[in-house]
Amino acid sequence: MKLRAIVILTVSLLIILVALPLLFIVLQAVFPAFSEGSLRGAFTPFLTLWRDPQLGASLRGTLGLGLGVALGSALLGLPLGVIRGLFNLPAARLWDLLMLIPFLTPPYIAALSWILALQPNGYLAQLTGFDLNKLLFSATGIILVMTLNIFPVVYFAVSRSLLASGQRLATIGRVHGASAWRAFWHITLPMLLPALAAGMLLAFTMAIEEYGVPAALGSRSGVVMLTVSIEKKLADWPIDLSGASLLSLLLVLVALSGWWLQRRLVGNKEITSITGKPMENQGAHLAGWTIPALLVFAVTALLAVALPMSSMLLTAFLSTLSGGISGDNFTLRHFALLFSQQGEALQALSTSLSLAFGSALITGASGLLCAWLVVARRLRYGALLDGLSLLPAALPGVVVGVGLILLWNQSFWPFTPYNSKAILLLSYCCLLLPWPVRYIGSALRQLGNNLESAARVHGASPLTALRLIVLPLVFPSLLASMLMVFAVALRELVTSLLLAPAGTQTISVFVWRQFEQGSVGQGMAMASVAALVGLLLMLLALGIMQRSQR
Incomplete structure (x- = not known):
């Protein structure tokens, strides 16, 4: 050939x-x-779509959910990634493995697992008496569920960027009299911006294209998204191919706008390492902050991994949901x-x-x-x-x-x-x-x-x-x-x-x-x-x- x-x-x-x-x-x-x-x-479909009363709600819901998940992923993934990339975290590879699990769990499975755990007389209510059903079926609840599922993209982007670039420039800043916080703010954080922006963009894109979570939780919380609206136009009679196509183009436009905004904010900045490959972490010691850092990772793993996975496995092993958590109900x-x-x-x-x-x-x-x-x-x-x-x-x-x-x-x-x-x-x-x-x-x-x-x-x-x-x-x-x-x-x-x-x-x-x-x-x-x-x-x-x- x-x-x-x-x-x-x-x-x-x-x-x-x-x-x-x-x-x-x-x-x-x-x-x-x-x-x-x-x-x-x-x-003519453009005029029909413009007059659609659901268009504004779908667009606001998509943008609000995407921005909320991107921001939540940054708030959760950035500090965890910084700790992993700058410090000698005990059992670092184990934490990396745990952070992979939410990414491998489909968002709709996570949503269904949270429903089983938090619904009235769900697993959480049976074990502790707490009822968080109202929180789950709300815009905030949807953002939280998707953030716990998507934040690893920010965590791995930040931590791998720090592992690749190392701390040489920040150390030079410390040698010349900068405090640890000043060196981080003026040297390390600007170097992280391309990776952070890429991770947040990916989180935004994954959120706005998600169908399962809004379909499972959105109808009871009043949240409408473009993905669900597109599916309804294809599933409900009469089928509206032109409407589905226009909404699809609008969704692509939203995604491409995110890519454009990232390029505008970050430009062509890149992190260049000496070897071109991530290195083993040679970071600083956490010293007295070891226990707090491990607690942060443990709480995150509990919320993002242990609770939804436990709900999924528990449901798989229970004979009936009505039988509750009891020894004779396992099968x-x-x-x-x-x-x-x-x-x-x-x-x-x-x-x-x-x-x-x-x-x-x-x-x-x-x-x-x-x-x-x-x-x-x-x-x-x-x-x-x-x-x-x-x-x-x-x-x-x-x-x-x-x-x-x-x-x-x-x-x-x-x-x-x-x-x-x-x-x-x-x-x-x-x-x-x-x-x-x-x-x-x-x-x-x-x-x-x-x-x-x-x-x-x-x-x-x-x-x-x-x-x-x-x-x-x-x-x-x-x-x-x-x-x-x-x-x-x-x-x-x-x-x-x-x-x-x-x-x-x-x-x-x-x-x-x-x-x-x-x-x-x-x-x-x-x-x-x-x-x-x-x-x-x-x-x-x-x-x-x-x-x-x-």
């Missing part, structure tokens, strides 16, 4: 996965009869039903595993080619290729789902993946493509072009250099990113709900439907299995990444 063929293949994949779904959303938003093959009534029946051939759980598990495996392979191969063409080959239009491959990071899952529905539900296609498992595979690949592109691109930048150039001087073609030199060197990053794609694909909810064919269930759809049908125990048993699989895969990915950095 020649280099030109690789370029054509890569561009074709990006067009199919990213560009075409977004294009069809724009066309459907402008032309309300586009799905019928007509261009009449151009721009393994729900787990047994999962692996029973009579149930749908085994099929949902196998479907999710196969789709996640396929997504990991496709995004891994596509990400490798994209990163190699952009970083190593430096194509003339590499910036466009890079932007297109990273665009899904700003596309909420519900937007990708709408785009794929509009794209592949057209009569002019000779064949279509719509109403098959292939449409789910396309959605997962679109959403998760940025993971391999970023990881492999970072690895390629660390390698530089010297080795490949040397191979070219000795007669190797570009493809031979890619196969025999580049691929073995970036393989740890490639494999780690593929494992992360696998773990995240197992938990994807919103595109699965929108696109799953009749009779097909994934793990997330199975859990969601079990709650709708009242089979809470079996749903939480499936959630427990999925969380364990995701945690094991993430640990494997982290182990591979750490070995590649040595």
